[in-house]
Amino acid sequence: MSLVNSNDQTLIGLGTAAIGRPLYINIRYKSNELFDLNQFKKRGIKILDRAFDMGVRYFDTAPGYGMAEDLLEKWIKSKSNAQLEVATKWGYIYTANFDSKARQHEIKDHSLNNLDTQWTTSKKLLPHLSTYQIHSATLDTGVMSDDRVLEYMFELKKSHGLLLGITTTGANQIDVLEKAAEIQNDSIPLFDVFQVTFNVLERSLLNSLITLVDQGRRVVVKEALANGRILPNENFQHYQDLYNLLSVVATKYDVGVDAVAIRYCMDRISPFVVLSGASTIEQLESNLQARTFKLSDEELSLLDEHGVSPHHYWEERKKLPWN
Numbered sequence: 387m388s389l390v391n392s393n394d395q396t397l398i399g400l401g402t403a404a405i406g407r408p409l410y411i412n413i414r415y416k417s418n419e420l421f422d423l424n425q426f427k428k429r430g431i432k433i434l435d436r437a438f439d440m441g442v443r444y445f446d447t448a449p450g451y452g453m454a455e456d457l458l459e460k461w462i463k464s465k466s467n468a469q470l471e472v473a474t475k476w477g478y479i480y481t482a483n484f485d486s487k488a489r490q491h492e493i494k495d496h497s498l499n500n501l502d503t504q505w506t507t508s509k510k511l512l513p514h515l516s517t518y519q520i521h522s523a524t525l526d527t528g529v530m531s532d533d534r535v536l537e538y539m540f541e542l543k544k545s546h547g548l549l550l551g552i553t554t555t556g557a558n559q560i561d562v563l564e565k566a567a568e569i570q571n572d573s574i575p576l577f578d579v580f581q582v583t584f585n586v587l588e589r590s591l592l593n594s595l596i597t598l599v600d601q602g603r604r605v606v607v608k609e610a611l612a613n614g615r616i617l618p619n620e621n622f623q624h625y626q627d628l629y630n631l632l633s634v635v636a637t638k639y640d641v642g643v644d645a646v647a648i649r650y651c652m653d654r655i656s657p658f659v660v661l662s663g664a665s666t667i668e669q670l671e672s673n674l675q676a677r678t679f680k681l682s683d684e685e686l687s688l689l690d691e692h693g694v695s696p697h698h699y700w701e702e703r704k705k706l707p708w709n
């Protein structure tokens with residue numbers, strides 16, 4: 387199997403949410419395994435190593451992902467590779483302290499004060515840090531019209547040569563994306579990177595993303611597997627037709643359905659990066675098989691038919707547990 391992405395330029399990056407904290411939004415049943423922080427760290431490092439060995443050079447992290455930033459910062463020091471890129475974010479504070487019974491896992495805080503505090507830690511990722519994003523930018527927190535926040539970020543851009551970005555979540559991703567794309571500083575667009583949810587089920591941003599890609603701006607796709615909902619699973623039987631189609635295509639290319647779902651994002655919009663959210667080495671290896679084939683126009687069109695409304699998609703996501 388060739389791992390070279392010879393078909394196009396889209397990279398597969400590794401998202402570190404699943405290796406930074408033991409609980410995350412997914413479709414798994416609750417595990418009764420006792421949590422061991424040291425083992426968890428070791429497993430995270432092994433996944434990072436395997437990703438690196440398999441050619442992954444883009445890593446996405448955030449202070450909201452528990453120990454992910456810290457793990458990545460220490461790990462990256464052992465790699466002298468100038469091509470390694472890290473994207474982090476500010477805006478969520480991790481509060482669960484690795485306690486599976488925590489009532490609250492994270493707190494959203496889009497204040498200038500929190501930006502200043504989180505930057506103090508995140509800047510340790512320099513010089514590999516290429517991208518600094520507002521985590522889950524929304525219209526209601528006012529973050530995108532807070533001049534002091536935008537000015538602070540602009541200063542970081544100038545002094546560290548960073549790309550600035552936003553990440554979006556929710557049924558109104560499009561409104562946030564369009565507002566962010568228009569913000570300028572010194573007549574130059576402020577944001578260069580747009581990390582969004584896009585997948586076979588949630589395709590509402592399709593045209594906006596193609597426009598951003600055409601403008602030369604970086605689109606980063608997260609949740610390409612819809613937090614696991616795209617993988618055949620008895621709790622989501624209303625997606626059975628999609629599961630059947632994915633399975634036929636996966637068999638044809640001799641890959642897993644996860645690879646087909648990731649490949650769909652690559653071929654549909656040619657983003658800069660699609661993030662793998664793998665929580666094990668096996669998942670990572672399977673996700674990376676998306677680099678070994680290309681979907682035909684007919685397969686893309688058949689998959690297009692399985693998109694659902696953003697309202698349905700995000701209502702269903704809200705019900706997914708932290709496992």
Ligand SMILES: NC(=O)c1ccc[n+]([C@@H]2O[C@H](COP(=O)([O-])OP(=O)(O)OC[C@H]3O[C@@H](n4cnc5c(N)ncnc54)[C@H](OP(=O)(O)O)[C@@H]3O)[C@@H](O)[C@H]2O)c1
Pocket residue numbers: 400401402403404411412413414446447521522553554555581607608609610611612613614617642644661662663664665666668669670672673
């Ligand atoms: N900016 C934001 O607000 C935001 C939000 C979400 C994610 N992100 C970023 O995007 C990255 C990817 O997103 P994500 O992890 O939420 O979404 P995802 O890729 O849609 O889903 C990952 C889920 O798929 C499962 N999975 C992956 N490969 C599998 C395989 N081969 N077989 C079975 N299950 C498989 C994992 O399972 P298990 O967990 O059950 O093992 C995990 O729950 C994150 O790590 C993070 O860096 C950003």
